Amino acid sequence: MSVRREETKTASMLQANFQEVVPALKPKEAIDEANRCLFCYDAPCIKACPTSIDIPSFIKKIATGNLLGSARTIMEANPVGASCARVCPTEELCEGACVLNHASKPIMIGLLQRHATDWAIKNQKILFHAGEQNGKRVAIVGGGPAGLSAARELARLGYEVTVFEAREKAGGLNTYGIVSFRLPQEVALWEVEQIEQMGVTIKTGTRVGVDVTPEELLQSFEAVLLAAGMGAVPMLNIEGEDLIGVLDAISLVEDTKTKPLTDLMLGKKVVVIGAGNTAIDGATASKRLGAQLVQILYRRTEKEMTCYEFEYEFAKQDGVEFRWLVAPTRIIGENGRVTGIELMRMELGEPDAKGRRRPEPVPGSEFVMEVDFVVKAIGQTRHVDLIEMFGLQHKNGIVEIEEGTYRTSHPHVYAAGDVIFGGGNTDAMVVDAANHGKRAAHAIHTALEAKSQPVL
Amino acid sequence: MADLRINLAGIESPNPFWLASAPPTNSGYQVQRAFDAGWGGAVWKTLGEPIINVTSRFAGLHFGGQRVLGFNNIELITDRPLEENLKEMLETKKLFPKHTLIASLMVEHKREAWHEIVKKVEAIGVDGLELNFGCPHGMAERGMGSAVGQHPDLIRQQVEWVKEVAQTPVIVKLTPNITDIRFTARAASEGGADAVSMINTINSLIGVDLDSWLPIPHVDGKGAHGGYCGPAVKPIALNMVAECARDPQVGIPISGIGGISTWQDAVEFLLMGASGVQVCTAAMHHGFRIVEDMIDGLNNYLDERGIASVMDIVGKAVHTYSDWGHLNLNYKVVARIHEETCINCNKCHIACEDTSHQCIDIVTDEMTGKERLVVREEDCVGCNLCSIVCPVEGTIEMVEIPSDQPPLSWNQRQAALAADRSCEAAQE
Numbered sequence: 037m038s039v040r041r042e043e044t045k046t047a048s049m050l051q052a053n054f055q056e057v058v059p060a061l062k063p064k065e066a067i068d069e070a071n072r073c074l075f076c077y078d079a080p081c082i083k084a085c086p087t088s089i090d091i092p093s094f095i096k097k098i099a100t101g102n103l104l105g106s107a108r109t110i111m112e113a114n115p116v117g118a119s120c121a122r123v124c125p126t127e128e129l130c131e132g133a134c135v136l137n138h139a140s141k142p143i144m145i146g147l148l149q150r151h152a153t154d155w156a157i158k159n160q161k162i163l164f165h166a167g168e169q170n171g172k173r174v175a176i177v178g179g180g181p182a183g184l185s186a187a188r189e190l191a192r193l194g195y196e197v198t199v200f201e202a203r204e205k206a207g208g209l210n211t212y213g214i215v216s217f218r219l220p221q222e223v224a225l226w227e228v229e230q231i232e233q234m235g236v237t238i239k240t241g242t243r244v245g246v247d248v249t250p251e252e253l254l255q256s257f258e259a260v261l262l263a264a265g266m267g268a269v270p271m272l273n274i275e276g277e278d279l280i281g282v283l284d285a286i287s288l289v290e291d292t293k294t295k296p297l298t299d300l301m302l303g304k305k306v307v308v309i310g311a312g313n314t315a316i317d318g319a320t321a322s323k324r325l326g327a328q329l330v331q332i333l334y335r336r337t338e339k340e341m342t343c344y345e346f347e348y349e350f351a352k353q354d355g356v357e358f359r360w361l362v363a364p365t366r367i368i369g370e371n372g373r374v375t376g377i378e379l380m381r382m383e384l385g386e387p388d389a390k391g392r393r394r395p396e397p398v399p400g401s402e403f404v405m406e407v408d409f410v411v412k413a414i415g416q417t418r419h420v421d422l423i424e425m426f427g428l429q430h431k432n433g434i435v436e437i438e439e440g441t442y443r444t445s446h447p448h449v450y451a452a453g454d455v456i457f458g459g460g461n462t463d464a465m466v467v468d469a470a471n472h473g474k475r476a477a478h479a480i481h482t483a484l485e486a487k488s489q490p491v492l
Numbered sequence: 493m494a495d496l497r498i499n500l501a502g503i504e505s506p507n508p509f510w511l512a513s514a515p516p517t518n519s520g521y522q523v524q525r526a527f528d529a530g531w532g533g534a535v536w537k538t539l540g541e542p543i544i545n546v547t548s549r550f551a552g553l554h555f556g557g558q559r560v561l562g563f564n565n566i567e568l569i570t571d572r573p574l575e576e577n578l579k580e581m582l583e584t585k586k587l588f589p590k591h592t593l594i595a596s597l598m599v600e601h602k603r604e605a606w607h608e609i610v611k612k613v614e615a616i617g618v619d620g621l622e623l624n625f626g627c628p629h630g631m632a633e634r635g636m637g638s639a640v641g642q643h644p645d646l647i648r649q650q651v652e653w654v655k656e657v658a659q660t661p662v663i664v665k666l667t668p669n670i671t672d673i674r675f676t677a678r679a680a681s682e683g684g685a686d687a688v689s690m691i692n693t694i695n696s697l698i699g700v701d702l703d704s705w706l707p708i709p710h711v712d713g714k715g716a717h718g719g720y721c722g723p724a725v726k727p728i729a730l731n732m733v734a735e736c737a738r739d740p741q742v743g744i745p746i747s748g749i750g751g752i753s754t755w756q757d758a759v760e761f762l763l764m765g766a767s768g769v770q771v772c773t774a775a776m777h778h779g780f781r782i783v784e785d786m787i788d789g790l791n792n793y794l795d796e797r798g799i800a801s802v803m804d805i806v807g808k809a810v811h812t813y814s815d816w817g818h819l820n821l822n823y824k825v826v827a828r829i830h831e832e833t834c835i836n837c838n839k840c841h842i843a844c845e846d847t848s849h850q851c852i853d854i855v856t857d858e859m860t861g862k863e864r865l866v867v868r869e870e871d872c873v874g875c876n877l878c879s880i881v882c883p884v885e886g887t888i889e890m891v892e893i894p895s896d897q898p899p900l901s902w903n904q905r906q907a908a909l910a911a912d913r914s915c916e917a918a919q920e
């Protein structure tokens with residue numbers, strides 16, 4: 037009896053931990069904040085948004101009570117604008133560019149964007165309709181932010197769009213990969229619904245390359261957009277990686293979004309390897325699953341981390357600890373379970389091609405830490421097989437495209453989103469994927485229009 | 493998508509949003525940009541004998557961190573030659589044949605002068621005329637503008653002169669610097685005007701500089717009263733529109749002007765009888781692009797209510813606007829505080845305690861030790877003051893208390909008393 041009660045208490049505690057953390061703006065807060073926006077002309081915040089949302093316009097619409105118009109202004113420019121309102125590193129984008137940084141405090145653009153899109157979600161508004169059918173067909177491989185944005189734009193332009201999605205649900209990492217306490221799944225699925233109700237066919241559970249071949253797509257569609265994102269977390273390639281208790285961060289997060297929360301980590305010691313946004317989500321999810329100690333281990337320093345500032349702050353507030361300049365050399369186990377990890381100290385050497393100083397091992401500095409779980413979060417692999425099946429040129433799995441047209445080395449294949457993300461000093465972003473998808477759609481439209489013009 | 497087209501006294505327009513005659517409509521370049529941005533019409537900056545403007549012309553009233561709640565100017569009518577204006581008006585009309593272009597006119601009190609200018613502007617194909625009897629400064633000292641607009645006889649006569657030659661609809665723009673605008677509106681109607689527009693600006697002095705002791709704005713050490721407009725004048729304008737709309741002796745369409753900044757303001761003017769609206773200050777504050785939300789917001793408002801055309805809401809609230817003597821003395825509302833959203837600022841309490849009827853108590857909950865605000869409904873006179881000062885929208889609701897008395901207005905009450913008295917007199 038009391039055990040059962042304990043169990044339900046734990047379950048409800050865990051559930052509470054996975055509720056959205058940042059509270060929505062209160063009605064008065066939203067109006068006050070909206071009225072504080074200066075309604076700048078040629079506003080820098082618009083230029084700082086990769087999808088160029090007309091920010092002063094959507095904020096003005098909040099101020100005048102035109103929430104439908106506001107949500108439409110947002111989603112028009114960014115088909116995943118409700119998700120972006122929650123996961124964009126706004127201080128590095130729109131809010132960082134707000135002119136009020138110089139005079140007072142920047143406008144809370146992300147939260148206002150959430151205010152307007154939440155209203156549309158709550159009131160079940162349909163924001164867009166398909167354009168008049170033009171009889172042309174486009175296939176999209178992958179139903180993440182990039183694929184969905186392209187699908188929405190193409191549907192508005194009158195194309196018959198089919199999205200092939202390997203998973204059970206569309207939405208990509210917004211649905212499966214970003215922790216619920218930052219982005220609840222309902223928000224991502226609402227965006228999917230908005231696009232489905234326009235007549236876009238989303239074939240879920242269909243993996244291109246397995247269930248349908250690239251040739252088939254190229255034969256039955258006028259153009260194909262590859263928006264398959266990236267793959268799983270790569271192997272560390274060290275001893276002990278197959279022990280029970282070695283997890284990958286993306287699967288860990290996915291489980292928290294798709295299955296009942298478990299108490300396996302309750303009171304345990306967890307280390308997370310890596311320092312990008314995958315690592316942060318893996319670490320904060322572990323903490324919220326009840327782990328007693330969560331440490332992020334990174335082979336470089338604070339300065340070289342690729343996660344955004346807000347994520348770093350968020351992890352620290354969640355009680356996640358950071359250890360710099362260490363790299364795992366071996367995972368130690370007993371009876372098939374993880375019991376410890378051997379680490380080696382590192383120091384920074386010469387800068388690499390991206391200008392980041394290369395970590396180098398300090399000989400003889402190995403030491404062992406006692407841990408129960410090792411969460412791997414050292415980035416994501418590339419879909420090299422799929423890319424090669426399409427016969428596309430790529431660099432280490434990064435699809436090469438023509439600047440501006442998103443066209444790959446194959447004349448009928450375009451690519452957008454994480455498949456073309458070339459790395460850099462920060463991680464890939466949803467808003468960039470959305471922007472690529474939108475632009476690729478218009479490039480496809482331009483190309484197909486030109487093709488159907490009679491040659492004089 | 494609702495039909496936003498309007499018809500104001502025969503003048504058609506793609507939407508109800510026009511720019512008022514003022515700096516935004518000073519030139520072809522500006523009006524064409526405005527039409528591109530979505531404005532349905534424009535009343536060109538008032539034409540007449542070119543004048544000389546002073547520099548330092550405007551001042552703004554900022555209040556509590558919000559800029560330009562009110563706006564004041566001592567600018568006169570156009571300072572550009574008539575020929576130049578006409579050339580640009582012609583060009584604009586050619587580029588935008590479907591948009592509404594109105595010529596605003598102001599000339600001396602002479603029949604020939606009116607005839608001459610009316611013929612000139614109609615020759616270039618304007619959609620209507622607006623006679624400016626409203627500017628309160630400068631031009632009034634020369635016997636024009638509000639100097640005319642304050643005399644019903646002068647209005648009637650000048651409108652008659654214009655109507656002798658005008659081929660297009662004539663709108664008369666009225667000044668609010670007058671005790672009862674219905675008298676001048678009626679005079680315009682009697683003179684044959686097809687519509688009236690209101691309001692022009694209100695006599696004003698925005699402020700005095702605390703260091704230099706000079707009026708704001710001043711011109712080389714001297715100031716003069718200006719014309720006041722912007723959000724602050726909206727209630728004055730809305731009342732004037734409503735008063736004219738419900739006056740059968742006025743009986744002609746109204747173009748509403750004064751403090752309109754949002755689609756919501758526009759809806760209010762339309763409901764109170766305006767067939768279209770004109771905007772100046774809001775455009776001067778933010779640029780022409782504000783019309784985008786005005787159109788979008790109005791359209792969404794109509795769609796939401798399943799109203800097919802904006803003309804369907806014109807005047808729909810006029811019948812609810814009446815004289816005080818017709819209001820029901822037995823209707824009662826009281827304040828009710830929603831504790832869930834109350835933030836305990838106690839502003840309602842002190843407002844009622846010091847300046848109304850002392851009926852909001854601060855009560856300490858014995859269990860929790862927390863303070864609550866409680867309205868003694870039996871003492872509440874339903875004045876609304878607390879709900880006005882409450883910073884959290886919707887926290888103080890004024891709720892209706894059903895009455896066991898039948899409706900009774902002051903006029904009915906006085907009539908009944910008089911009847912009683914005459915009965916008593918007859919009985920004696």
Ligand SMILES: Cc1cc2nc3c(=O)[nH]c(=O)nc-3n(C[C@H](O)[C@H](O)[C@H](O)COP(=O)(O)OP(=O)(O)OC[C@H]3O[C@@H](n4cnc5c(N)ncnc54)[C@H](O)[C@@H]3O)c2cc1C
Binds near residue numbers: 179289
């Ligand atoms: C843990 C984590 C946290 C993140 N946090 C943030 C953040 O806070 N802010 C931010 O801006 N970005 C964040 N990102 C990055 C962001 O999620 C991605 O940049 C974005 O989702 C890329 O969109 P996409 O459409 O290119 O790819 P994805 O979202 O990966 O979508 C690709 C889709 O293609 C499908 N697919 C793959 N292969 C096939 C195939 N062969 N056939 C059919 N379908 C296929 C996949 O199932 C998936 O649905 C985070 C990423 C991770 C992993």
Ligand SMILES: Cc1cc2nc3c(=O)[nH]c(=O)nc-3n(C[C@H](O)[C@H](O)[C@H](O)COP(=O)(O)O)c2cc1C
Binds near residue numbers: 537567626723750
């Ligand atoms: C600077 C300025 C100049 C104006 N000039 C004219 C004018 O030439 N003719 C006219 O009829 N009204 C003129 N007006 C009055 C406006 O057309 C309008 O009636 C008034 O500003 C109220 O509207 P608003 O509150 O939207 O500004 C002027 C107003 C301003 C602010």
Ligand code: SF4
Binds near residue numbers: 087088091131145
């Ligand atoms: S999409 Fe992201 S970057 Fe763009 S405005 Fe919204 S929050 Fe800012």
Ligand code: SF4
Binds near residue numbers: 072075091092135
């Ligand atoms: S820069 Fe800031 S103040 Fe200006 S429009 Fe953008 S959010 Fe508003």
Ligand code: SF4
Binds near residue numbers: 833882
């Ligand atoms: S004014 Fe409003 S918020 Fe303040 S105490 Fe009264 S009810 Fe509460």
